[in-house]
Amino acid sequence: MSQPTPDNPQPPIAAAVIVDGGKLLLVRRRVKEGSLSWQFPAGEVESSETARAAAVREAFEETGLTVTDVKVLGERVHPATGRTMIYVACDIVSGDAYVKDDEELVELTWTQRGQLTEYVPYPFFEPVQQYVDESLTP
Template identity: 60%
Template sequence: MTQQTTDARPGIAAAIVVHEGRVLMVRRRVSEGQLSWQFPAGEVEPGEEGEAAAVRETQEETGLTVEAVKLLGERVHPKTGRLMSYTACQVLEGTAYVSDAEELAELAWVAHGEIPRYVPYGLYEPVQEYLDAILNSG
């Protein structure tokens, strides 16, 4: 009855945090294959919605308090095989810093034109469309 017959691991929720014309990206201490720079993200806990997990993971990893704006989409990630959800978030308060130094090496606020340098293999299409719209409008 489950959709995840090949992978029983919990899904991953990613937060797409845009603030002052830039998107927040983090670099993990341990890369998942090609995935070095990515959005704040982590496993969805039992009974937790993806949007709530994205907000919680952003707080845990970067110290930022954010709120979910809208779910941008879900997919099975082509590189990791994990079920991913992507949630657009806005900053409520705080200044981003590496709050979880065991997990993160650094973070960056990335301008629209710099995204391909951080993510050369491209972004999930609904995320790219959202960033194109929100970062080009400001």
């Protein structure tokens, strides 16, 4: 897992990539991060946790879903934000998604493959895009 470094003192961000019933969960934040509007439930990895644990925690804090981490899909420095991102595929254990953290989120949506470009007009990070392509129904 990435830790803050002198070059990048900010902690990494863990993103929960959640697919259920052939749809992908996206959230829209109150404050845009660069050109980003719709994105995955995500937040900073705390010093006492792994990226996988942070993705699980953030999914619950933001959407009320209890999820389990399945695998790390990949890691990169996000080109729009400059933050180290760690993408974690997660499966739902229980709950129904809703805007739990209404100070941070405006809304959420479950989107199908054919609707993705309405929310995110560019491809995801390659390993994430591959996972999404394999997981979403046409």
